[in-house]
Amino acid sequence: MSTLILALAAGAVIGLALGALGGGGSVLAVPALIYLLGFTPVAATTASLVIVAVSSATALPAHARDGQVRWRTGLLFAAAGIGPAMLGGAVAGRLPAAALTGAFGVVAAAAAVRMLRARRSTDVARPVRPGRAAAAGAGLGAVTGVLGVGGGFLAVPALVGVLGMRMRAAVGTSLLVITVNSLAALAMRAGTADGLDWAVIGPFAGAAVLGAWDGKRLAAKVSVKALQRIFALVLLAVAAFMLIDTAV
Numbered sequence: 001m002s003t004l005i006l007a008l009a010a011g012a013v014i015g016l017a018l019g020a021l022g023g024g025g026s027v028l029a030v031p032a033l034i035y036l037l038g039f040t041p042v043a044a045t046t047a048s049l050v051i052v053a054v055s056s057a058t059a060l061p062a063h064a065r066d067g068q069v070r071w072r073t074g075l076l077f078a079a080a081g082i083g084p085a086m087l088g089g090a091v092a093g094r095l096p097a098a099a100l101t102g103a104f105g106v107v108a109a110a111a112a113v114r115m116l117r118a119r120r121s122t123d124v125a126r127p128v129r130p131g132r133a134a135a136a137g138a139g140l141g142a143v144t145g146v147l148g149v150g151g152g153f154l155a156v157p158a159l160v161g162v163l164g165m166r167m168r169a170a171v172g173t174s175l176l177v178i179t180v181n182s183l184a185a186l187a188m189r190a191g192t193a194d195g196l197d198w199a200v201i202g203p204f205a206g207a208a209v210l211g212a213w214d215g216k217r218l219a220a221k222v223s224v225k226a227l228q229r230i231f232a233l234v235l236l237a238v239a240a241f242m243l244i245d246t247a248v
Contacts, residue, residue, distance in 0.1 A: 092189070
């Protein structure tokens with residue numbers, strides 16, 4: 001199968017997850033770039049930030065029009081994560097490839113378990129505590145910077161579980177957080193972008209953008225809980241593969 005077809009197929013799947021669940025795109029993008037398209041771990045995490053930043057930014061307006069973006073909370077989350085994201089981006093280029101891949105596998109596995117164990121969100125949103133929002137945002141920013149992930153697969157559970165946000169609002173708000181965190185991390189990874197294969201990244205990102213629109217429509221028709229469970233199982237399998245590959 002040609003590289004272009006693989007890039008288009010992977011981008012479509014990742015965009016679908018991003019649009020439906022408000023996250024997960026980047027956590028699948030990195031292994032796809034490494035194992036399907038031959039990127040190094042550092043190049044894959046940088047390329048992932050580009051892909052997820054573009055797809056998140058284009059998916060955000062549709063959720064905002066539906067009133068499913070909590071701008072104040074999202075901007076607080078994002079602002080708290082900018083510094084850690086930039087610091088993590090600077091550190092990532094100095095980590096050994098095996099350490100980067102192993103750390104990514106651990107975080108992906110933890111996110112999958114969290115999604116499988118997620119409790120049903122309440123229909124009544126609780127008041128947001130700025131301190132808790134800032135702490136969660138800083139943690140997400142650090143993960144984004146080091147591992148090249150947008151943080152949506154962690155942001156949605158945090159927005160629901162920590163801040164009591166409704167699921168669909170958390171999905172929309174997470175896209176704002178992903179966009180800001182990804183751009184902040186990219187600002188510190190300029191040196192790792194020189195050798196990227198833009199002929200692959202371009203189609204990958206384009207397919208992800210189109211997939212995100214379809215994902216939003218899918219989320220309106222299918223139970224978010226069912227989509228979340230399916231994605232978590234796929235994510236768990238990917239995490240196990242990456243950890244085994246690192247150990248061998």
